[in-house]
Amino acid sequence: MDVHDVSTDQQFFPHLQRQKQTLENAKKRDGEIPTDRKSTQHLITATMLSHLASSMSTMDMRHSLHSSFVPPPYLPSTTFLAQLQPIYIRELQLGVHHRGRYLLVRVLTIPTRMTAIMVIVEDEKGDGSTLQLYQQPNENIRPTASVVTRGDVFLLKDPFFKIMSDGNYGLRVDHVSDLIRITRHGTYRELMPKFWKGPKSYKSADDWKLQGNDEVGREEYWSAIESYSTALELSTDDEEKQIIRLNRALAHLRNGDFDAALKDTKGLDLLARTKEKALYRMGQAYYQLEDYSSSKAAMQALCDQFPGHQGGTPELARSTLRIAEETTAKIDFKRIYKKISKLRPPHLDHATFTGPIVVKESPGRGQGLFTIREVKAGELLLFEKAFAHCYAAPPEENDNGASKTSILINIHTNQMTMGTQSDLITTIVQKLYKNPSLVPKFQELYHGSYQPADATVCDDKPVVDTFLIERIVSHNVFGCPTLSTYNSLKPLLETGKAEQDIVNHSTGIWLKASKINHSCMSNCHRSFIGDFQIVRATCNIPADTEIHFCYRTPTGDFTEMKKELRTWGFECKCGICEESRTAPKSLLKKRKDSSMNLKRIVANVKAIDLQRLERQLKVYESTFTKSATAAPRIHIFNIYIQLARFWGQAQMPKESVAMALKGLECLGFVIHGAQLPATAGKPFHIEKWGHFQDNVDQAFVFLRDAYAVFAPQLVEKADECAKLAYSMSVGEDVTFDTVYKRGQKV
Numbered sequence: 007m008d009v010h011d012v013s014t015d016q017q018f019f020p021h022l023q024r025q026k027q028t029l030e031n032a033k034k035r036d037g038e039i040p041t042d043r044k045s046t047q048h049l050i051t052a053t054m055l056s057h058l059a060s061s062m063s064t065m066d067m068r069h070s071l072h073s074s075f076v077p078p079p080y081l082p083s084t085t086f087l088a089q090l091q092p093i094y095i096r097e098l099q100l101g102v103h104h105r106g107r108y109l110l111v112r113v114l115t116i117p118t119r120m121t122a123i124m125v126i127v128e129d130e131k132g133d134g135s136t137l138q139l140y141q142q143p144n145e146n147i148r149p150t151a152s153v154v155t156r157g158d159v160f161l162l163k164d165p166f167f168k169i170m171s172d173g174n175y176g177l178r179v180d181h182v183s184d185l186i187r188i189t190r191h192g193t194y195r196e197l198m199p200k201f202w203k204g205p206k207s208y209k210s211a212d213d214w215k216l217q218g219n220d221e222v223g224r225e226e227y228w229s230a231i232e233s234y235s236t237a238l239e240l241s242t243d244d245e246e247k248q249i250i251r252l253n254r255a256l257a258h259l260r261n262g263d264f265d266a267a268l269k270d271t272k273g274l275d276l277l278a279r280t281k282e283k284a285l286y287r288m289g290q291a292y293y294q295l296e297d298y299s300s301s302k303a304a305m306q307a308l309c310d311q312f313p314g315h316q317g318g319t320p321e322l323a324r325s326t327l328r329i330a331e332e333t334t335a336k337i338d339f340k341r342i343y344k345k346i347s348k349l350r351p352p353h354l355d356h357a358t359f360t361g362p363i364v365v366k367e368s369p370g371r372g373q374g375l376f377t378i379r380e381v382k383a384g385e386l387l388l389f390e391k392a393f394a395h396c397y398a399a400p401p402e403e404n405d406n407g408a409s410k411t412s413i414l415i416n417i418h419t420n421q422m423t424m425g426t427q428s429d430l431i432t433t434i435v436q437k438l439y440k441n442p443s444l445v446p447k448f449q450e451l452y453h454g455s456y457q458p459a460d461a462t463v464c465d466d467k468p469v470v471d472t473f474l475i476e477r478i479v480s481h482n483v484f485g486c487p488t489l490s491t492y493n494s495l496k497p498l499l500e501t502g503k504a505e506q507d508i509v510n511h512s513t514g515i516w517l518k519a520s521k522i523n524h525s526c527m528s529n530c531h532r533s534f535i536g537d538f539q540i541v542r543a544t545c546n547i548p549a550d551t552e553i554h555f556c557y558r559t560p561t562g563d564f565t566e567m568k569k570e571l572r573t574w575g576f577e578c579k580c581g582i583c584e585e586s587r588t589a590p591k592s593l594l595k596k597r598k599d600s601s602m603n604l605k606r607i608v609a610n611v612k613a614i615d616l617q618r619l620e621r622q623l624k625v626y627e628s629t630f631t632k633s634a635t636a637a638p639r640i641h642i643f644n645i646y647i648q649l650a651r652f653w654g655q656a657q658m659p660k661e662s663v664a665m666a667l668k669g670l671e672c673l674g675f676v677i678h679g680a681q682l683p684a685t686a687g688k689p690f691h692i693e694k695w696g697h698f699q700d701n702v703d704q705a706f707v708f709l710r711d712a713y714a715v716f717a718p719q720l721v722e723k724a725d726e727c728a729k730l731a732y733s734m735s736v737g738e739d740v741t742f743d744t745v746y747k748r749g750q751k752v
């Protein structure tokens with residue numbers, strides 16, 4: 007939703023076509039065992055030369071374009087290792103996933119990172135191949151060389167061999183769970199061929215533990231985890247084992263493996279020797295998994311039993327605050343704004359608040375979100391932390407002002423999106439691989455007809471399906487600005503360009519908000535602050551009613567909207583779409599012509615022919631077969647707003663009010679007692695809130711300012727409505743008075 011879709015952009019179309027052609031050509035050789043594989047030495051030399059060339063390159067790297075291709079999906083391996091049979095590179099067939107097999111390889115080169123991490127590997131028979139590893143942690147999280155480097159040994163489950171984009175042959179691993187690292191001392195060490203084993207180590211459990219401690223000190227948590235694990239295997243002393251587990255819990259915590267950290271602390275919280283640190287680490291792990299009640303319980307026990315513990319009290323206060331936030335709609339937006347201006351990535355330490363809504367079946371639409379009681383216009387329905395969020399830093403925030411443009415190209419679905427979507431997939435893959443307890447709630451998200459693997463655990467390790475995650479992201483992702491404040495709305499207000507035209511390259515997944523189905527005639531509106539999504543009601547909603555928002559900016563045209571929504575696989579049946587679908591063709595043509603005329607008339611802002619404009623607006627409105635409450639005239643609201651501003655500036659408040667009200671009426675608002683001259687005894691009253699657009703607040707501000715002179719008794723009501731509409735737009739109303747100061751022209 008609101009992601010930057012470039013599927014029909016001519017600039018990127020050739021990328022998609024080229025990749026499709028490459029795939030078509032490769033398909034012709036599916037099943038073939040190539041006889042012209044390059045020698046291992048040749049592959050190594052070619053890789054070294056390419057390293058050299060890229061290190062000497064003088065290319066301007068300040069503007070780079072990265073494209074990631076989603077290949078045809080395939081399932082991850084779910085076969086137990088003990089049931090897999092070995093295979094060798096010389097037996098591999100092109101385009102085949104060698105199900106039921108495993109391939110052992112040793113890395114011969116240092117890695118390079120493009121979209122994938124690439125190395126040259128050899129098998130036990132000395133045959134070589136390129137190995138491409140996808141979905142590995144980003145460089146800023148874990149250095150590439152710590153993921154894979156010369157001398158490392160890996161086992162590939164169900165190995166996939168293919169023709170790569172440069173025409174050479176290679177092994178490709180898309181599912182992180184299909185790759186198993188084999189070390190001299192770790193699990194599966196018996197699988198390591200003798201001649202690949204280095205000299206036997208005579209280190210004791212204590213030596214490994216100390217090595218782990220050093221690695222934690224160097225922030226190499228992934229290595230520390232391996233060292234502590236080896237120490238645990240070697241140790242025969244129960245007390246020593248407890249300390250090692252405690253230390254490993256810390257390494258897990260810092261590595262983002264919160265499930266494993268919890269597992270390591272379990273039981274240790276009951277032993278006198280380990281209790282203090284175990285409770286602290288347990289509380290931190292629960293906190294990161296957003297289980298604030300369990301975190302609070304652990305921190306409370308820590309504070310009760312070890313009152314002198316330095317971290318306990320602030321952590322207890324933190325989890326207590328999060329629990330309060332989960333149940334209260336009062337959010338300190340001013341504090342959040344202060345924090346977020348300096349916070350990069352803009353990920354807030356705050357809990358999700360879920361308002362009066364619940365997930366239920368929505369006939370014909372899968373699941374949806376429904377109100378559990380009557381809701382008032384402007385009420386907060388959701389303030390939700392992203393499950394995963396990838397921030398697209400603007401060039402000025404990057405070193406040397408470098409800008410990176412990424413496009414994700416799905417050859418299978420012909421979809422191309424620009425932004426951080428590819429990073430988002432990797433982030434989620436890593437998050438779930440490290441924290442399998444989160445898999446069930448993520449997998450509940452809509453994934454179309456994709457059939458995931460039947461197992462989520464194999465050999466006690468999580469199975470993570472990259473293509474399921476890709477499908478879920480594709481259906482549920484939101485493109486988002488860092489702030490939906492007045493500043494990000496400014497271009498909209500100044501140029502009249504819709505919000506979606508302001509490109510949202512940051513992306514995220516919100517589990518609850520993703521359950522909201524689409525309607526062009528929405529009854530709620532989303533906005534963003536950092537990694538939080540805010541959803542507010544835009545009208546009064548009865549109890550047990552489904553809430554909807556727009557996945558794409560409504561076009562008002564059924565056929566166009568069908569195209570816009572094609573990736574979600576449904577047609578919108580809202581009042582606007584139905585009116586456009588059923589209206590006579592001649593009327594639709596007249597509407598289109600009239601719309602073009604209107605555009606032409608308002609294009610010359612400085613010399614608008616007002617009479618012509620008003621005539622044309624009447625023509626446009628006459629082309630509708632239903633009332634504005636049933637089919638809002640979404641395209642002309644902004645024109646009325648322009649007119650209201652014009653008359654306001656010309657000191658003609660009565661005309662300004664008439665135009666602002668006309669605009670609101672076009673959106674389906676039913677308002678009483680708002681016209682000038684005001685009628686005594688007829689109060690300002692909104693009978694029905696209409697279709698919401700971002701600058702509805704401005705219409706009310708025009709009313710408020712005009713009333714100041716001619717109907718002061720209506721000022722407060724108009725101000726209240728403006729404030730409410732403003733909060734629907736940007737999520738909060740604390741900045742309203744600064745943005746729309748009284749007495750200052752909008």
Ligand SMILES: C[S@@+](CC[C@H](N)C(=O)[O-])C[C@H]1O[C@@H](n2cnc3c(N)ncnc32)[C@H](O)[C@@H]1O
Nearest residue numbers: 371372373452481482520521522523524574576
């Ligand atoms: C982001 S999900 C919304 C939640 C989803 N209904 C579920 O069960 O999890 C998007 C998918 O919901 C369905 N959907 C959303 N709005 C719809 C609508 N107005 N009519 C029919 N299906 C809709 C489509 O299958 C779409 O691909």
